[in-house]
Amino acid sequence: MADIFELRDYEVWDGNMAASHALRQAQVDVVAAYPITPSTPIVENYGNFMANGYIDGEYILAESEHGAMSCCIGASAAGGRVATATSSQGFALMLETLYSASGMRLPIILNVVNRAIGAPLNVNGDHSDMYMGRDSGWIQIDCYNPQDVYDMNLLAFRVSEDHDIRLPTMVHQDGFMTSHTAQRVKTLSDDVAYNFIGEFKPMNDMLDLDHPVTHGVQTEEDWHFEHKARQHHALMSAVIPKIQEAFDELKVLSGRQYNIVESYNMNDAEVAIVCMGSSVETALEVSNELLAKGIKAGVVGIRVFRPFPLVEIADALKSCKAIATLDRSSPNGTVGALFNEIAGALFNTNTHAVLTNYIYGLGGRDLTKASLHTIYRELESNAESGNVTTPLQQFIGLRGPKLSFF
Amino acid sequence: MIENGWNQFEIGSVLRPFSGEVSDVSVIQPEDRLYSASNSFSVSVADWRIEKPLFKKELCIDCQFCWIYCPDMSIISRDKKMIGVDYDHCKGCGICVQVCPTTPKALLMFPEQADEEIELAQWPKKETQETKEN
Numbered sequence: 001m002a003d004i005f006e007l008r009d010y011e012v013w014d015g016n017m018a019a020s021h022a023l024r025q026a027q028v029d030v031v032a033a034y035p036i037t038p039s040t041p042i043v044e045n046y047g048n049f050m051a052n053g054y055i056d057g058e059y060i061l062a063e064s065e066h067g068a069m070s071c072c073i074g075a076s077a078a079g080g081r082v083a084t085a086t087s088s089q090g091f092a093l094m095l096e097t098l099y100s101a102s103g104m105r106l107p108i109i110l111n112v113v114n115r116a117i118g119a120p121l122n123v124n125g126d127h128s129d130m131y132m133g134r135d136s137g138w139i140q141i142d143c144y145n146p147q148d149v150y151d152m153n154l155l156a157f158r159v160s161e162d163h164d165i166r167l168p169t170m171v172h173q174d175g176f177m178t179s180h181t182a183q184r185v186k187t188l189s190d191d192v193a194y195n196f197i198g199e200f201k202p203m204n205d206m207l208d209l210d211h212p213v214t215h216g217v218q219t220e221e222d223w224h225f226e227h228k229a230r231q232h233h234a235l236m237s238a239v240i241p242k243i244q245e246a247f248d249e250l251k252v253l254s255g256r257q258y259n260i261v262e263s264y265n266m267n268d269a270e271v272a273i274v275c276m277g278s279s280v281e282t283a284l285e286v287s288n289e290l291l292a293k294g295i296k297a298g299v300v301g302i303r304v305f306r307p308f309p310l311v312e313i314a315d316a317l318k319s320c321k322a323i324a325t326l327d328r329s330s331p332n333g334t335v336g337a338l339f340n341e342i343a344g345a346l347f348n349t350n351t352h353a354v355l356t357n358y359i360y361g362l363g364g365r366d367l368t369k370a371s372l373h374t375i376y377r378e379l380e381s382n383a384e385s386g387n388v389t390t391p392l393q394q395f396i397g398l399r400g401p402k403l404s405f406f
Numbered sequence: 407m408i409e410n411g412w413n414q415f416e417i418g419s420v421l422r423p424f425s426g427e428v429s430d431v432s433v434i435q436p437e438d439r440l441y442s443a444s445n446s447f448s449v450s451v452a453d454w455r456i457e458k459p460l461f462k463k464e465l466c467i468d469c470q471f472c473w474i475y476c477p478d479m480s481i482i483s484r485d486k487k488m489i490g491v492d493y494d495h496c497k498g499c500g501i502c503v504q505v506c507p508t509t510p511k512a513l514l515m516f517p518e519q520a521d522e523e524i525e526l527a528q529w530p531k532k533e534t535q536e537t538k539e540n
Contacts, residue, residue, distance in 0.1 A: 229412040
């Protein structure tokens with residue numbers, strides 16, 4: 001039996017340590033991993049907990065990220081609680097197996113410490129890997145700080161493993177900015193955290209020898225479509241209510257309030273920035289500064305990226321006159337993904353908001369408050385004129401001549 | 407199953423090899439097991455075959471090589487005695503014929519449409535002292 005880890009009410013943890021402790025408290029049966037920067041400390045800390053008797057499960061060091069996720073798939077199909085962590089190139093190598101995990105309806109938890117994807121090689125944080133995973137059929141939850149990472153990991157097991165859902169979840173945090181920045185985290189005791197997650201209840205597990213089951217079957221044009229439809233249906237209909245229910249219970253336990261769409265200073269906001277990750281907190285700081293000057297500038301943070309809360313986000317933005325979507329991944333040939341998502345959410349509504357797109361922070365480039373002030377100023381002039389007064393897509397924080405499109 | 411809509415399949419596209427609960431299935435002969443409709447045992451793949459193995463019982467020494475080597479469990483053996491070929495699942499790969507150690511072989515490949523009775527009657531004869539002298 002694993003030892004209890006005595007935690008203080010408040011710990012000073014970086015995002016990686018917060019994830020490690022959440023995995024420890026979940027008492028995961030199998031962690032199979034191939035460590036990669038900046039997610040390495042998650043599984044490193046976990047191995048440390050194991051060596052010191054705080055974990056009963058198995059830890060498998062795989063030969064690659066493809067192998068790590070493949071081990072996770074096998075262990076999950078066998079009937080265990082399973083988790084791992086990765087970043088960037090490792091995430092890219094995992095990609096093929098990510099589709100297997102979701103298609104086989106295996107509730108694996110993957111911590112993705114967001115990092116740029118080369119070339120040129122880069123270890124710092126942007127959202128390229130998160131964007132790469134957005135069609136893979138996983139639930140994607142975004143964190144802005146280590147406290148979020150801790151809470152969302154606990155929540156992820158509870159949501160994924162529910163028998164009405166049975167879909168894997170990625171918990172995203174920004175490389176280095178969140179993963180390596182120690183901040184205050186309010187903890188739950190081991191038993192409270194475990195009870196919040198709940199006992200793992202196997203489903204169609206291969207180790208139930210009296211009910212043999214075949215996992216990983218082949219279907220062609222005859223049935224493939226139906227299986228994909230069923231998977232999409234579960235993602236679209238069951239997940240958001242289950243996350244909301246978990247948010248509600250977490251609030252009772254911890255006092256912390258999470259929302260499907262995070263809105264800050266949005267009550268009567270005329271201009272708004274929509275963004276993800278640690279940028280949400282920077283944008284909020286700028287929003288507060290503007291509010292103090294009487295400018296109605298709000299921030300909308302994406303908390304659940306997949307399934308995309310189309311209706312909730314349209315509702316959060318319905319009264320805005322100008323909106324900027326901030327994408328931290330090179331769109332490589334089109335507008336940013338978030339621009340498309342928000343445009344899609346707003347298109348058939350009554351809004352007449354002007355929508356623009358900023359590409360920022362690639363390869364870990366800081367998003368400065370000065371850049372955010374510039375964006376808000378441009379939004380104000382869009383709101384005032386009711387038209388796009390800037391190019392539709394602009395690169396911000398970039399050296400050299402101004403780069404923009406459309 | 408062909409009529410099933412998207413909401414009628416088990417999630418994760420899992421398939422169940424047996425109908426209902428089973429225990430210690432290894433002691434039940436394949437023909438007596440409660441295989442499900444989706445189990446490959448319930449589906450004939452005889453039409454995949456171009457050539458078929460025929461079995462000449464008198465030449466068989468029950469060495470079980472064919473039973474061990476068959477990749478599709480299509481050699482039927484009971485109490486270590488070779489009984490015949492499961493033609494619903496044999497795909498005609500010819501491995502059983504390759505590994506058959508007798509001379510002449512107790513298993514030989516023939517075109518799918520060949521008549522079993524005629525071929526068994528024309529089976530190569532065992533070489534005797536007399537035939538060798540000729």
